Amino acid sequence: MRSRRKLRFRLIVTFTLFGFGLSALFASAAINIRTRVEEQLINSALQDEVDSLNQKVRNNQPVSFEILKGATFSDRTIYKAPLPWQNLDTGVHDIFDVGADGKPRHYKVAVRRQGGIINFLEFDVSRDELGKRQLLTSVIAAVFLFALLSLVLGVWLSSRVLRPVTDLARRLRDFRRVGKAEALAPHFADDEVGELAVALDEYATRLTAVVERDREFNSDVSHELRTPLAVIASTTELLQGSPDLTDKLRERLKRIERASRQATELIEALLLLSRAERRGPTRGEVTDVAKVASDVIESQRPQMGGKPIDIELVSDGSVAVNAPASVLSVALTNLIGNAIKYTMEGKVTVRVLEGRIDVIDTGPGIKPEDAEKLFQRGIRGESATGGGAGLGLAIVRRLCDLYGWDVSLRPRPDMAGAISTIDFR
Template identity: 30%
Template sequence: MRSSLRFKVALLFSVLTIALLLAQALGVRTLAEAQEERLITALIRDDMASVLRSYRANPSLLPPFDLRMNGYVSGADHQAIALPAMVRNLPAGAHEIIIDGREIHVAIAPLDTARLYRVYNFNIYEKHFKEVVNALMAGTGVFALLTIWLSFGLSGLLVRQVAGLARQVKELRLGGTAPIHPGKYDETELVVLVEAFNDYHRRMAEMIAREKEFTGNVSHELRTPLTTIKTSCELLEQDAAISGKSRARLHQIERAADNMGELANALLTLAREDSARDAEPVALANMIETSLMPFADRLAQKGLDTVIDVDRELRVVANRPALAIVLSNLIDNAVQHTGHGCLQFRYASGWLYIEDTGPGIPAHALPYVFDRFYQGGSPRTPTPGVGIGLSIVKKLCDRYGWAIEIGSEPGKGTCVSLRLPATNRA
């Protein structure tokens, strides 16, 4: 799934800022804990030095001797604390021990032939320190939430002009013709982008105008001679003097004119962008029969039978001219490659199947049958045509959303599957 530019900018700002805030909070916490330890160590060191001096100067100030500890035990806060026996085995210096769930510091120093144990309880100080650290971390969380909110607000300001450009581009796509005015944008990069897009839009408009003019010329200049050819063929067919090979040639000319007319219709249909919206209920069986009519002579010459296993009441919603072109090309392709047998049309589960009993298509050629100008015939058996029939069929199917598949096996014929969902039956 694609994310918006605003979301990406806000996410980047948020992640970077939150990472910096967390790094700062953790750094402050680590530094504060290290400073706390150094402060406690300094306090214990100074206090022990002072106490030892006073005890040595005035032995009467010594606390009671503890036989169990083999030393003198005193408390810095004047609270009696029973030390565990394991403390007796600790070396001289400052130590941290846990007594009744409390963290206690014990300083041990030699005093004449005995030892001095001095107990320090910094629980209250450490409790306040932890409260300050927790407040710092909570403040970091609040700042992180504030950062997310500010990031989305600031990212909206940063991408505002990009969003405006996107709206203007969309308006152009929906039919606007005026170019985008670059003076509305402040950023240099956007101004360059607007100018490049305006140039591209201008060239696209000129190209579309040329294509429309070209298709208009084709529609007029190509249809006119084709109509003349068709009319002449119809008049010549009424001449009883024409017979045999001449009449066969005349039929070939008429079929070629029909094929050229269908090809021109297909190309013009593909060139019209709005043609995809022209859909209506179509009687599929009648459409197949109509598409077969131009091939009646060729089917008779080859002795090919046609089987239409389609309900005559079946209706499909489709663009009638486009469907006629697709069926005509598929039938023409099947007739060209089928020397004997039959052509079968059947409809099932929303699919129209067109099957022939031809030689089939080699497996290596199947992926390329819809490619423009591709012909699967061998050099010894060249395929008639120029190889654009199936290409036109595929483009029309893509235009109207009709799935098309070709299955074939050499020696067993070919089956073309065309997805045409049925509508209500008449």
């Protein structure tokens, strides 16, 4: 909605500024042309009159002219002329002084000096300046009037131009609310908006096909993978009840059972993530963080592979989250598994605090600038060895984002190692 208003506002402002600028340009050109033409006409008329006066005086002809004031002096009587006139050369001059009424006065004086005779003609341009001011006032009023008309026209045109876009946005919102996509193109003309509607229809068709394939894939995975995992779990449970099992075989069966349970939890978490990213996260199940952390630690002990590592769970209080246990288990399995994997010796501490859980290791650590990159898909740490596609932390980030948790990774400030944290607040 804000983008549409912004576009409409830009159309209105553009049209208004265009109308204002065009009106101002024409007004400026009209005033400039009038001033130039008037100046040339007045100067030419004054020069012709003073030349005519000079000729009549020299020929002792009667002096007659229509200009308001005129005077003739000789070199000996020039001192009788007004002071501003006495040193003027032949030509037309602008004089600015104060009139008898004390107000500023502007007039033009045409001068002709020839053979010791000096002729003056005075032309008062006050009325001309009054006309200029009236013209300027009229032009300014016309500019603002045209700008106002441009504004009104811009508002009207923008609403008409954007009406198909508004209709398209409304239909898209209706589709989202109803949850059923209908063809958009039949409702619009064969223009740019119609092309956009056709493109949206094609995109909706492809998107619907992708969603259907995703739904079918989730259904297939849910059925095809859960069934063999359930068979493995039940068979392992039956085998563990056999009285003739050796301790070594019993330990291997426990590892198979833990791996089967982890695979089941991972599948459930991924399926839940796939569904929840479309519909929203699943709520209603309260999970004890410390209990899940304890189960994950026990399931990860076989990954130590004989390394001199001590795994410790420290709980400073009871922390519960509103999320399925499988989601939290997958997240903690990745974080604790990474801590065990990269720690060659020392200690891995899982600390449950108020509103968060920390996994602290004594491994090689990470660079501060690489901490955020490790949550990207396909990115692995510099000290990573063996197999792995770099997807574990990316899955953790997606699960945490889904449930509003904050997951972070940073180096230990006091010694080598890293600290991974899930903040549930």
